[in-house]
Amino acid sequence: MNREGAETYLRLLAEALIRGSLAAVPGSAWAEGPADGRTRMMAVGHALTAVGALGIETLEDIVADFDLAVNVRQQDQAAGREPRGGAPLAVPSSAVAGVLSSAAVGRWAARLHPARSAPLARASGLVWGWREAAEAAEAEDLANPETPDRFVPVGLSLPFRQESVSGELYLVSFAQTGSGARFIAAWPNRALARLGMLDPDSISLEWLTVTDDRGARYDLALVPGGGPGWAHVMSVWPPPPQDIRWLDIAAPPGPAVRVRLERQAPDAGDEPEVTEARLSPGEHLLTMLADRLLTTAPESWRDWRRQRAMASPGPLPAMTAGLGQIVAALEAADVLSPLSPVPARLAALCASMGFGGHGIAAAPAPDLPERWLSLLAHYQRRKPGMAPVRDGYAAVAAALPELDGIRLALLGLDNTEGCSSLHVLARGMTAEGQPGPLGVDLDFPLSLWLRDSGGRWHAARTAGRHRADTECVVRLRLVPPLPESADSIEVLAGGRSAEVRARLPLRWGCPT
Amino acid sequence: MTDIPNEPWFACLPPCEAHVPCGDGRHIVRWEAGALRLLSHPDPEGELVLAALGGDKARCVEVAQAWGRHAADLSVLAIGPRGPADEIALSWDDVDAAAQVGARGPGSYGPPRVAPIRLASPSIPTSARVQAQRQRMEQEMARTTQRRNDMLSLLALGYGFQVRLIGQVAEAHASPPDDQLAGVRPPLVAAISARVALAAEEWIGIDPDQVVVSLHRGPGWGSVELTGQGGQRRLQVSLPAGWLGRVWAAGLALAGRHLVVAVQRGGWPDARVLALRGPGTEPVPLEVHGRAPGPVSGGLDVRPGPADAPHWEI
Numbered sequence: 001m002n003r004e005g006a007e008t009y010l011r012l013l014a015e016a017l018i019r020g021s022l023a024a025v026p027g028s029a030w031a032e033g034p035a036d037g038r039t040r041m042m043a044v045g046h047a048l049t050a051v052g053a054l055g056i057e058t059l060e061d062i063v064a065d066f067d068l069a070v071n072v073r074q075q076d077q078a079a080g081r082e083p084r085g086g087a088p089l090a091v092p093s094s095a096v097a098g099v100l101s102s103a104a105v106g107r108w109a110a111r112l113h114p115a116r117s118a119p120l121a122r123a124s125g126l127v128w129g130w131r132e133a134a135e136a137a138e139a140e141d142l143a144n145p146e147t148p149d150r151f152v153p154v155g156l157s158l159p160f161r162q163e164s165v166s167g168e169l170y171l172v173s174f175a176q177t178g179s180g181a182r183f184i185a186a187w188p189n190r191a192l193a194r195l196g197m198l199d200p201d202s203i204s205l206e207w208l209t210v211t212d213d214r215g216a217r218y219d220l221a222l223v224p225g226g227g228p229g230w231a232h233v234m235s236v237w238p239p240p241p242q243d244i245r246w247l248d249i250a251a252p253p254g255p256a257v258r259v260r261l262e263r264q265a266p267d268a269g270d271e272p273e274v275t276e277a278r279l280s281p282g283e284h285l286l287t288m289l290a291d292r293l294l295t296t297a298p299e300s301w302r303d304w305r306r307q308r309a310m311a312s313p314g315p316l317p318a319m320t321a322g323l324g325q326i327v328a329a330l331e332a333a334d335v336l337s338p339l340s341p342v343p344a345r346l347a348a349l350c351a352s353m354g355f356g357g358h359g360i361a362a363a364p365a366p367d368l369p370e371r372w373l374s375l376l377a378h379y380q381r382r383k384p385g386m387a388p389v390r391d392g393y394a395a396v397a398a399a400l401p402e403l404d405g406i407r408l409a410l411l412g413l414d415n416t417e418g419c420s421s422l423h424v425l426a427r428g429m430t431a432e433g434q435p436g437p438l439g440v441d442l443d444f445p446l447s448l449w450l451r452d453s454g455g456r457w458h459a460a461r462t463a464g465r466h467r468a469d470t471e472c473v474v475r476l477r478l479v480p481p482l483p484e485s486a487d488s489i490e491v492l493a494g495g496r497s498a499e500v501r502a503r504l505p506l507r508w509g510c511p512t
Numbered sequence: 513m514t515d516i517p518n519e520p521w522f523a524c525l526p527p528c529e530a531h532v533p534c535g536d537g538r539h540i541v542r543w544e545a546g547a548l549r550l551l552s553h554p555d556p557e558g559e560l561v562l563a564a565l566g567g568d569k570a571r572c573v574e575v576a577q578a579w580g581r582h583a584a585d586l587s588v589l590a591i592g593p594r595g596p597a598d599e600i601a602l603s604w605d606d607v608d609a610a611a612q613v614g615a616r617g618p619g620s621y622g623p624p625r626v627a628p629i630r631l632a633s634p635s636i637p638t639s640a641r642v643q644a645q646r647q648r649m650e651q652e653m654a655r656t657t658q659r660r661n662d663m664l665s666l667l668a669l670g671y672g673f674q675v676r677l678i679g680q681v682a683e684a685h686a687s688p689p690d691d692q693l694a695g696v697r698p699p700l701v702a703a704i705s706a707r708v709a710l711a712a713e714e715w716i717g718i719d720p721d722q723v724v725v726s727l728h729r730g731p732g733w734g735s736v737e738l739t740g741q742g743g744q745r746r747l748q749v750s751l752p753a754g755w756l757g758r759v760w761a762a763g764l765a766l767a768g769r770h771l772v773v774a775v776q777r778g779g780w781p782d783a784r785v786l787a788l789r790g791p792g793t794e795p796v797p798l799e800v801h802g803r804a805p806g807p808v809s810g811g812l813d814v815r816p817g818p819a820d821a822p823h824w825e826i
Binding site for chain 2: 015019073
């Protein structure tokens with residue numbers, strides 16, 4: 001890895017952007033606006049920090065200098081002095097007073113509130129705060145690392161009537177690890193709304209009783225922030241012994257439903273296949289960038305063809321505009337071989353999506369991975385106003401082999417309001433909160449795809465997470481949504497070192 | 513062919529002056545022979561002692577302190593001007609406005625503070641750790657604010673001071689030990705690239721993005737070669753860090769359609785330089801004579817701009 005090359009590349013990029021501001025030539029990077037230049041700086045900088053070629057402190061210093069250099073020149077232009085060869089940029093007169101300090105203050109603020117989406121935000125120990133720290137300490141006391149993992153697909157509905165509200169609680173899966181036991185459960189939002197309890201943190205589950213096959217009782221508690229929508233994590237306390245066979249869960253007026261906890265190997269699908277990958281850090285990052293582009297498309301272009309016809313700008317062209325610089329930076333840092341096929345695939349992907357101006361020097365590859373083609377085909381044939389998938393959940397649970405130090409366990413699927421989510425338990429993630437280029441989630445550094453039983457691929461993108469101790473329950477949004485007609489899935493998780501494939505049956509249930 | 517002459521880096525730079533609002537009036541700050549002089553403050557050290565005891569610190573003294581703090585700060589190279597066409601004309605009012613915004617504290621900026629999460633009984637170690645972390649952040653914030661205010665003050669002195677500070681910073685890193693080279697080479701390469709690229713554009717009409725710079729170390733002045741054609745054309749430039757101070761800061765980058773690569777005999781207003789007629793040629797010695805508009809003597813807002821920079825003729 002060439003750290004000096006990485007830093008030099010970023011500094012030279014800053015110089016090119018500032019030089020563009022001096023020339024103010026239409027079509028230059030700066031002609032698109034100073035914010036665009038900074039965005040490119042950040043994207044390239046984040047790519048370099050993501051692969052470890054540049055320290056975050058160095059990136060912060062370079063960007064702080066860049067911001068100051070830009071802002072003192074904007075102030076000059078705001079005062080009425082024209083830049084060489086062009087009109088001054090429209091900058092408020094308070095540029096110096098207000099904007100000059102943004103980098104420094106942003107850095108400070110980002111460290112105080114690292115969960116916010118400040119440009120240089122990165123999480124530190126403060127991201128949890130006191131409550132989480134105390135919870136972690138408590139969990140540490142009670143965790144038993146020797147406890148074998150247990151992941152059980154449940155797929156049971158638990159009818160309840162509480163005061164004047166009735167509905168069904170859906171138990172999707174049960175997971176027990178050294179850090180504790182929990183259910184992934186689904187609540188219909190409308191039932192919660194009727195209870196006036198849309199804030200899950202305020203929901204008490206004392207009216208639910210849990211008993212095991214020996215008569216021991218357990219408490220259930222919704223994990224704060226344990227899941228958006230109607231899928232939540234319910235902790236089971238104390239963790240059940242490993243040798244119990246079932247748990248009975250009852251809600252008024254009853255009866256109880258029985259959750260069988262015996263190992264369900266025959267139901268858990270085939271054994272996962274592991275294939276060696278050997279991607280360089282740069283290749284892996286570019287692969288995740290491609291995933292990011294593909295999963296951002298539906299948000300940006302609700303009607304793909306109409307937008308293309310209108311050549312309407314949006315976030316996707318802005319994202320792709322800096323890809324060539326990211327590729328060049330990764331090559332300068334010696335984390336991407338000039339002979340790697342991945343940049344050519346990325347160029348082909350951009351071309352398939354109709355985006356020029358990405359700046360990738362490599363000629364577009366003649367072929368693309370099957371899963372990319374599947375998603376592109378979906379976008380291109382999609383009709384406006386297509387019926388969304390129905391609300392529902394699918395019980396699925398399985399542990400995948402360790403991948404790049406991360407152990408994933410699938411905990412369930414749900415369809416809510418037209419969106420599909422896959423819930424996974426991840427262990428071994430570093431969770432530094434370091435921002436990735438163009439929104440890539442570096443805390444979930446895997447490329448994860450699902451192929452449904454109809455042969456269509458669905459890309460996964462992190463949409464939420466809840467961390468407890470060394471584990472993290474992650475909600476992954478699936479693009480496109482998974483239809484209920486799928487009775488099985490093939491999960492493909494890709495890391496730098498290997499790919500894992502697992503085939504799993506699905507059991508769907510629907511709320512009433 | 514030639515080694516760096518045994519004379520100070522600023523040998524080709526004439527004195528330079530600026531008016532600084534200080535107390536109730538405006539005082540002259542003068543740069544001369546590589547040092548800043550406060551003509552209205554004969555005993556700045558004594559004033560600093562008084563300021564430490566609670567008195568007001570004169571702005572002239574603050575500026576001199578800022579100059580000293582950043583005389584080896586590589587950020588100066590990234591922020592300061594790239595050439596005469598890149599004038600950064602900050603006024604002292606701009607500096608004051610920025611300082612006032614900064615003085616309101618970090619709460620004045622950025623996202624609103626999130627209410628702290630309450631814990632019934634936070635453990636003492638956890639609470640102490642959070643408090644210590646917060647204190648570190650506040651200290652860092654204070655340092656960052658001072659650094660920004662320093663930079664703005666130094667930029668407000670005008671172009672003449674800006675380029676002299678760049679020269680001083682470059683000279684401070686002109687001969688780094690081997691174990692520190694990797695740390696200073698990227699900012700030095702970027703700084704030379706930024707400035708030589710603009711000079712090369714004027715010299716041979718090449719696109720500045722096609723200028724590729726490396727840092728020259730060892731004997732000799734370096735090299736300048738043109739390679740490739742069309743879109744692949746590159747001007748490969750290898751120059752020492754000292755080029756920034758000895759040549760560029762003195763306004764000597766171009767002299768009579770030549771790219772100046774070194775100073776053979778420094779001096780003001782007469783000097784002898786090594787210059788290239790074209791890429792790939794051997795440098796030729798040129799006798800150059802500098803002209804400057806003269807010392808600042810005008811109104812209160814006078815500060816040395818690019819127009820006041822020395823102009824060299826063969």
